[in-house]
Amino acid sequence: MKITKNRVIEIVILVTLLILGVLGAYQIYHRTVVKPNLYTIRFHDIDSIIKGSPVRFMGIIVGHVRKLERKGDLILCQIFITKPNTKIPDGALAKVEFNGIVGSKSIEIMPPKTENPNIKGIVTTEALRINDFMDVVKNLREVLVCVKQFVDGMTPENTLGAAKAIAEAPDFTADMNKTLDEMTQKQQETSKKLKTLGKFQKEVENLIDRFTQQKTNL
Numbered sequence: 001m002k003i004t005k006n007r008v009i010e011i012v013i014l015v016t017l018l019i020l021g022v023l024g025a026y027q028i029y030h031r032t033v034v035k036p037n038l039y040t041i042r043f044h045d046i047d048s049i050i051k052g053s054p055v056r057f058m059g060i061i062v063g064h065v066r067k068l069e070r071k072g073d074l075i076l077c078q079i080f081i082t083k084p085n086t087k088i089p090d091g092a093l094a095k096v097e098f099n100g101i102v103g104s105k106s107i108e109i110m111p112p113k114t115e116n117p118n119i120k121g122i123v124t125t126e127a128l129r130i131n132d133f134m135d136v137v138k139n140l141r142e143v144l145v146c147v148k149q150f151v152d153g154m155t156p157e158n159t160l161g162a163a164k165a166i167a168e169a170p171d172f173t174a175d176m177n178k179t180l181d182e183m184t185q186k187q188q189e190t191s192k193k194l195k196t197l198g199k200f201q202k203e204v205e206n207l208i209d210r211f212t213q214q215k216t217n218l
């Protein structure tokens with residue numbers, strides 16, 4: 001059977017229309033269903049989260065991780081919410097958590113704790129690792145060692161020696177009071193001298209005024 005040229009053109013047109021229809025349907029589906037339910041979370045440490053890991057909102061699975069992308073020192077984690085009528089509010093808190101007996105990990109999202117309208121998107125709270133707890137325990141151990149050394153050093157002999165040293169310490173209060181009294185006395189003497197100088201200046205001015213007045217009368 002020979003296929004005519006017109007038949008080939010018809011097949012090409014039909015295939016083209018079919019491809020355009022599929023692409024158009026996908027674009028409509030993406031804009032109306034997928035895009036409104038996509039959220040991007042910025043993590044400094046993704047802590048073994050992989051593509052497909054579950055996403056929980058207040059403990060309920062609402063979606064999964066769709067894509068992971070590294071950008072500088074951040075990991076952009078794109079999640080897709082598949083549960084109908086589920087919207088993640090701005091300011092919601094997201095972190096990585098363990099779930100299940102085998103220790104699988106998921107992204108846990110909790111409602112926002114603030115009503116600040118300037119906060120947009122999902123806020124990341126970095127999860128604590130075992131190393132973080134080990135650092136805290138190490139610091140606590142060092143503090144306890146210092147306290148133990150201090151307590152061990154508080155023997156009766158050391159306590160008595162410290163009390164004796166405090167009792168025999170020179171009293172600087174008397175010398176300080178004496179210095180303050182001398183400064184106050186000098187200040188009072190200076191004030192008296194300034195008052196005397198002011199009176200003398202006033203008398204000289206009065207004398208000059210009288211002399212000037214007598215000369216004018218003459």
